Amino acid sequence: MxxxxxxxxxxxGHSADFYGFCKAGELRFQRCGGCQAWRHVxxxxxxxxxxxxxxxxxxxxxxxxxxxxxxxxxxxxAFAEAAPYAVSVVEMEExxxxxxxxxxxxxxxxxxxxxxxxxxxxxxxxISLPIFRRASG
Amino acid sequence: xxxxCIVGIGETDYCRKPGSGxxxxxxxxxASSRAIAEAGLxxxxxxxxxxxxxxxxxEEFAANLGCENxxxxxxxxxxxxxPAASLQAAAMAVNTGMANYVLxxxxxxxFSGARVRQTVAQDVSSIPGGAxxxxxxxxxxxxxxPQWYSVLARRHMHEFGTRSEQLGAIALAMxxxxxxxxxxxxxxxxxxxDDYMASPMLADPYRFFDCCLETDGGAxxxxxSAERARDLATRPVRILAAACGQPYPADEITNRRDIFxxxxxxxxxxxxxxxxxTPADVDFAMIYDCFTFEVLQQLEExxxxxxxxxxxxxxxxRIELGGELPVNTHGGLLSEAxxxxxxxxxxxxxxxxGDLGERQVKDAQVGVVxxxxxxxxxxxxxxxx
Numbered sequence: 001m002x003x004x005x006x007x008x009x010x011x012x013g014h015s016a017d018f019y020g021f022c023k024a025g026e027l028r029f030q031r032c033g034g035c036q037a038w039r040h041v042x043x044x045x046x047x048x049x050x051x052x053x054x055x056x057x058x059x060x061x062x063x064x065x066x067x068x069x070x071x072x073x074x075x076x077x078a079f080a081e082a083a084p085y086a087v088s089v090v091e092m093e094e095x096x097x098x099x100x101x102x103x104x105x106x107x108x109x110x111x112x113x114x115x116x117x118x119x120x121x122x123x124x125x126x127i128s129l130p131i132f133r134r135a136s137g
Numbered sequence: 138x139x140x141x142c143i144v145g146i147g148e149t150d151y152c153r154k155p156g157s158g159x160x161x162x163x164x165x166x167x168a169s170s171r172a173i174a175e176a177g178l179x180x181x182x183x184x185x186x187x188x189x190x191x192x193x194x195x196e197e198f199a200a201n202l203g204c205e206n207x208x209x210x211x212x213x214x215x216x217x218x219x220p221a222a223s224l225q226a227a228a229m230a231v232n233t234g235m236a237n238y239v240l241x242x243x244x245x246x247x248f249s250g251a252r253v254r255q256t257v258a259q260d261v262s263s264i265p266g267g268a269x270x271x272x273x274x275x276x277x278x279x280x281x282x283p284q285w286y287s288v289l290a291r292r293h294m295h296e297f298g299t300r301s302e303q304l305g306a307i308a309l310a311m312x313x314x315x316x317x318x319x320x321x322x323x324x325x326x327x328x329x330x331d332d333y334m335a336s337p338m339l340a341d342p343y344r345f346f347d348c349c350l351e352t353d354g355g356a357x358x359x360x361x362s363a364e365r366a367r368d369l370a371t372r373p374v375r376i377l378a379a380a381c382g383q384p385y386p387a388d389e390i391t392n393r394r395d396i397f398x399x400x401x402x403x404x405x406x407x408x409x410x411x412x413x414x415t416p417a418d419v420d421f422a423m424i425y426d427c428f429t430f431e432v433l434q435q436l437e438e439x440x441x442x443x444x445x446x447x448x449x450x451x452x453x454x455r456i457e458l459g460g461e462l463p464v465n466t467h468g469g470l471l472s473e474a475x476x477x478x479x480x481x482x483x484x485x486x487x488x489x490x491g492d493l494g495e496r497q498v499k500d501a502q503v504g505v506v507x508x509x510x511x512x513x514x515x516x517x518x519x520x521x522x
Binding site: 006007008009010015018019039040041047066067068069070071072073074075076079082084085087089096097098099100101107112123129 | 254255268269271272273274275276277278279280281283284287288289291292295337338339340341342343386389391392396
């Protein structure tokens with residue numbers, strides 16, 4: 001694998017946990033132990049009920065495309081070669097939204113409401129990014 | 138609360154190539170000196186300074202200008218929403234005795250210096266939620282403002298049927314106004330809808346011409362109490378009310394229950410309520426136009442039209458001079474220069490003084506200025522002659 005030059009998450013705090021699960025092939029979000037609300041991005045306590053009690057609970061991995069953009073001209077040098085590339089916001093069945101990309105659908109074919117499911121792309125030895133593919137069936 | 142007024146305005150030249158030749162600080166000092174002198178004040182009388190976030194410190198402004206009696210220094214950390222939000226804080230300061238004369242400077246070398254497109258990637262702490270962007274946006278190539286906001290525009294198109302031609306109408310209105318403003322960098326460069334539609338996609342649905350200019354320049358205003366304003370050199374422009382607000386959550390743009398609820402959704406009714414007027418009473422609007430859709434969305438959230446109706450609202454010349462609600466008569470960030478929203482306040486002051494010649498809004502009595510920053514922070518000031 002040639003050296004990966006794009007920005008990477010910093011494996012600290014809750015992000016270390018989130019991406020640790022991704023590396024293990026699991027998409028997990030925080031879920032409140034008080035009111036059962038799911039949340040993303042990770043937070044310290046539940047903004048719905050104030051509980052500090054939470055677990056990393058596994059997502060079904062299924063969701064639908066909430067919105068997206070197609071970047072025609074990259075505004076970050078590491079993505080210059082990638083353009084045009086799409087960035088998608090996926091609304092998961094649990095209700096939380098995740099910024100990601102749909103890997104197997106060309107930008108022209110993207111459609112809001114499209115059903116997708118999570119997959120993982122190992123971009124370095126330490127980091128796998130959660131990406132999406134068109135849902136099967 | 139007693140009223141406060143804007144009593145001085147100042148600007149530098151606005152330029153792109155080859156660049157201002159001045160430091161970021163010097164640009165802002167030049168605009169500040171002009172604003173202070175226009176008001177008929179001495180720098181030593183400026184006892185409040187509110188620098189734009191991340192672009193300077195009150196201490197260095199004071200030391201360079203000679204503000205030896207500085208008492209009040211504060212920055213409202215709302216990105217492009219800071220100038221109009223700072224009017225609120227400055228009004229409070231002068232009306233509670235915290236300061237007599239407050240300077241609001243802004244300016245940067247947005248063309249010849251670091252470009253906005255680079256700042257977040259290079260310094261995530263420059264925005265709220267910087268670590269969120271670093272860990273959850275940047276790895277996917279979601280790195281810069283037009284990309285962040287384009288997903289809102291896309292969703293608006295999906296929910297309400299908003300069309301590219303309507304975003305184009307906004308770009309065209311700003312460009313048309315720039316033809317009446319010799320200072321505007323797009324003066325002498327008219328644009329047609331065909332030009333707009335043919336411009337390359339930057340972050341679909343944002344084309345090149347949906348995006349603000351990157352320019353060098355500075356602008357500043359001075360605020361004081363209505364009482365003190367009476368003794369000064371200029372015709373004071375009254376701050377009827379000003380308010381600011383934040384979206385929720387403000388540090389993450391994708392997980393909002395209602396993604397069209399922004400800071401302005403909170404700020405607008407607050408300001409109109411304080412002033413005891415409605416959007417129907419407004420003669421013109423200076424809307425923070427970082428990108429076309431943000432204009433459309435802010436027009437909706439201010440209440441000039443209902444949510445979802447912004448597309449039809451901006452059509453047919455309604456937001457052009459001579460229309461029902463002239464927007465950004467200077468050409469805005471899209472066609473004059475990107476002066477961080479301070480130039481919107483400057484233009485509003487000129488409209489209310491009534492000395493704008495062929496781009497004067499006839500009998501302008503009340504104007505609105507908005508600000509938009511970071512992931513949707515909002516501010517709104519109601520100004521009157």
